[in-house]
Amino acid sequence: MSIDLLEGTPAAPPRDNGELVFSEPWQARAFGLAADLVDGGHFTWDEFRDHLIEAIAGWEQASGCGEAAEPWDYYRCWLTALEHAVGERGLLSGDAVADRAAAYASRPAGHDH
Amino acid sequence: MHDDHGHGHHHGEHDHGRHAASSPGVRVEALEDLLVERGLADRERIDATIQRFEDDIGPMIGARLVAEAWADAGLRRRLLSEADAVVAEMDIRGAEIEHIEVKANEPGVHNVVVCTLCSCYPWALLGLPPNWYKSPEYRARVVREPRAVLAEMGLHLEADTELRVWDSSSETRFLVLPERPVGTEGWSVERLVELVTRDSMIGVAHAADPGGQ
Incomplete structure (x- = not known):
């Protein structure tokens, strides 16, 4: 089994008792981006953790109330926490992120080839 | 170009x-x-x-620490009382951001680690946690019914074994020091390392059976 998680990076050995550390590339980016913002002093791991706890609790409440919750996805909670941390620190406005995401979502397939 | x-x-x-x-x-x-x-x-x-x-960062780092503690009673004592100092001396990268406590399994006492609120874990020693560690089921159930959860994961403890569940936090990350398997007397650290699985350092398994090596 070999999965190229990142361009230019050799396929990582499944060190984690056979479990890949990240199952999709975006999970790795979300992890690395949070770590980089912590390293850069934009927020601390403790602050990030508070957002993560909130995101996970939000999922669990929605799930426990029998609403149509998203299936459990840890890194979606991580991403939500990252967006909240970035917003709380005023690093980016929510509008700027939403506009960019909308622009990327409307790209034609194969746009970068 | x-x-x-x-x-x-x-x-x-x-x-x-x-x-x-x-x-x-x-x-x-x-x-x-x-x-x-x-x-x-x-x-x-x-x-x-x-x-x-x-x-680069994964359970092999914690496994070495455990194997060295098995082989050296002095190191074991220090690891249990001042893990941060031991980890710092071993020059383990990233450890400076985590306060680590090591809990030793011994006859009659078994330790298991969870993070009930999110996914706190000793990154510097074990890398990122496995998916089951982050799952809502494990986080909720291992506190309520640890014996049943461990049995489901294949770890059957004696009825009179005391179970201690450690809830991680941003302040403290836990590592379990599993019991050294019998039949490994005189083994080198290099051989012992092979027996120390990730799951044994979270406390949901024993160290591997030396007969299987």
């Missing part, structure tokens, strides 16, 4: 078609690009961090 163009840029799922703006791949890409454009994040540092957690 433009060898550096797009270096480190990720080519993710969007290559294969259109995705909603709410899809996680698109959201992460938007965040990353905007933060990089504003000079708040650095793509090559992100690449390096990801690679470090995929290739």
Whole structure:
């Protein structure tokens, strides 16, 4: 089994008792981006953790109330926490992120080839 | 000619078609690009961090610590009383951001680790946690009914074994020091390391059976 998680990076050995550390590339980016913002002093791991706890609790409440919750996805909670941390620190406005995401979502397939 | 163009840029799922703006791949890409454009994040540092957690940081670091503690009673005592100092001396990268406590299994006492609120874990010693550790089921149930959860995971403890569940936090991360398997007397640290599984250092398994080596 070999999965190229990142361009230019050799396929990582499944060190984690056979479990890949990240199952999709975006999970790795979300992890690395949070770590980089912590390293850069934009927020601390403790602050990030508070957002993560909130995101996970939000999922669990929605799930426990029998609403149509998203299936459990840890890194979606991580991403939500990252967006909240970035917003709380005023690093980016929510509008700027939403506009960019909308622009990327409307790209034609194969746009970068 | 433009060898550096797009270096480190990720080519993710969007290559294969259109995705909603709410899809996680698109959201992460938007965040990353905007933060990089504003000079708040650095793509090559992100690449390096990801690679470090995929290739260099993992249970083999904790396994060495455990094997050395099995082989050296003095180190074992220190690991149980001042793990941070021992880890610092071993020059384990990233350990400075974590306060680590080591809990030893012994006859009649078994330790197991959880993070009930999120996913706190001794990254520097074990890497990133496995999916089951982060799951709502494990986080909720191992506190309420640890014996049943461990049995489901294949670890059957004696009825009179005391079970201690340690809830991690941003302040404290826990590592379990599993019992050294019988039949490993005189083994070198190099051989012992092979018996120390990730799951045994979380407390959901014993160290591997030396007969299986």
